[in-house]
Amino acid sequence: MSSPFNKWSRSSAPDPDEELLHEARKAPEGDLRAFEQLVLRYQRRVVANCRYITRDENNAEDLAQEVLVKAFFGLRGFEGRSSFAGWLQRIKINHCLDHLRRQEARSFVGIEEQHVQEFDQLKDLATADNLAKAITDQQLIREVLDSMPSTLRIPLLLCDMDGLSYEEVAESLNVGLSATKMRIKRARELFRERYKKAQSTVSSANER
Amino acid sequence: MSDERENSELRDADELDPGEPISALAGFEHDVSSGLLMRIRHTIQRRVTLGHVATFSVSLPLLVLRQCWSLLITRPNRISLRKDANDGEEAS
Numbered sequence: 001m002s003s004p005f006n007k008w009s010r011s012s013a014p015d016p017d018e019e020l021l022h023e024a025r026k027a028p029e030g031d032l033r034a035f036e037q038l039v040l041r042y043q044r045r046v047v048a049n050c051r052y053i054t055r056d057e058n059n060a061e062d063l064a065q066e067v068l069v070k071a072f073f074g075l076r077g078f079e080g081r082s083s084f085a086g087w088l089q090r091i092k093i094n095h096c097l098d099h100l101r102r103q104e105a106r107s108f109v110g111i112e113e114q115h116v117q118e119f120d121q122l123k124d125l126a127t128a129d130n131l132a133k134a135i136t137d138q139q140l141i142r143e144v145l146d147s148m149p150s151t152l153r154i155p156l157l158l159c160d161m162d163g164l165s166y167e168e169v170a171e172s173l174n175v176g177l178s179a180t181k182m183r184i185k186r187a188r189e190l191f192r193e194r195y196k197k198a199q200s201t202v203s204s205a206n207e208r
Numbered sequence: 209m210s211d212e213r214e215n216s217e218l219r220d221a222d223e224l225d226p227g228e229p230i231s232a233l234a235g236f237e238h239d240v241s242s243g244l245l246m247r248i249r250h251t252i253q254r255r256v257t258l259g260h261v262a263t264f265s266v267s268l269p270l271l272v273l274r275q276c277w278s279l280l281i282t283r284p285n286r287i288s289l290r291k292d293a294n295d296g297e298e299a300s
Binding site: 072 | 234251253
């Protein structure tokens with residue numbers, strides 16, 4: 001798994017996107033070819049993040065589209081202090097968290113509140129049925145992620161999917177470092193536990 | 209007091225081990241519909257066009273105003289120059 005996303009914030013290696021980025025920035029207006037190459041490189045990853053951070057299947061592509069359009073218009077302002085992947089990452093995370101906050105404001109439920117835990121428990125029941133139908137490993141991971149509460153799922157995704165450090169996760173979520181570490185620890189435990197359970201459910205269903 | 213609390217929190221954070229990362233999540237991707245790239249392209253082109261229209265709708269009236277102003281400034285000067293020239297011819 002050699003995705004550039006996992007090393008973006010720590011590596012000092014040359015940016016693999018530098019050439020395309022240079023072409024995209026110097027391209028005449030209306031020439032999107034170089035930028036489209038960057039989109040093709042990152043779109044699956046961006047959609048995955050938008051999908052699992054917001055848990056919104058229907059809006060994931062729309063969110064990804066907004067993120068990539070935002071990136072295009074911000075290209076000239078990109079100073080190259082981090083890699084392109086890292087910069088795109090920041091846009092994506094901020095956009096997804098803003099989306100969640102807007103949703104939260106509309107539904108009058110905070111992502112930090114107890115109500116969310118209750119909502120997530122209801123969601124667990126819904127996904128339990130889906131587990132039986134899940135076949136591939138990717139589907140299993142999807143079901144397990146969907147069954148996790150937001151307070152645990154989001155830090156886990158930022159850390160293990162996006163490769164952010166604990167400090168960066170804490171900063172992005174505006175939560176203390178120890179609380180962030182604790183959430184990630186609990187999230188990893190919960191993920192492993194549910195993943196194992198889901199695997200055994202699927203294998204026993206297949207045996208029948 | 210608050211410094212002590214902060215320090216103990218930092219110590220706690222340092223000591224806490226969140227465990228090994230979930231490796232399956234590291235390269236996790238999601239299928240994308242074939243129309244996404246096209247939608248991104250259209251959105252960018254639409255915004256660029258809108259930007260041009262907005263710029264044009266501001267700059268065109270400004271340009272017209274500037275031209276009118278310069279006409280107003282230069283025309284009376286020309287009239288007065290012509291008048292002076294005529295007066296000179298009559299006097300000679």
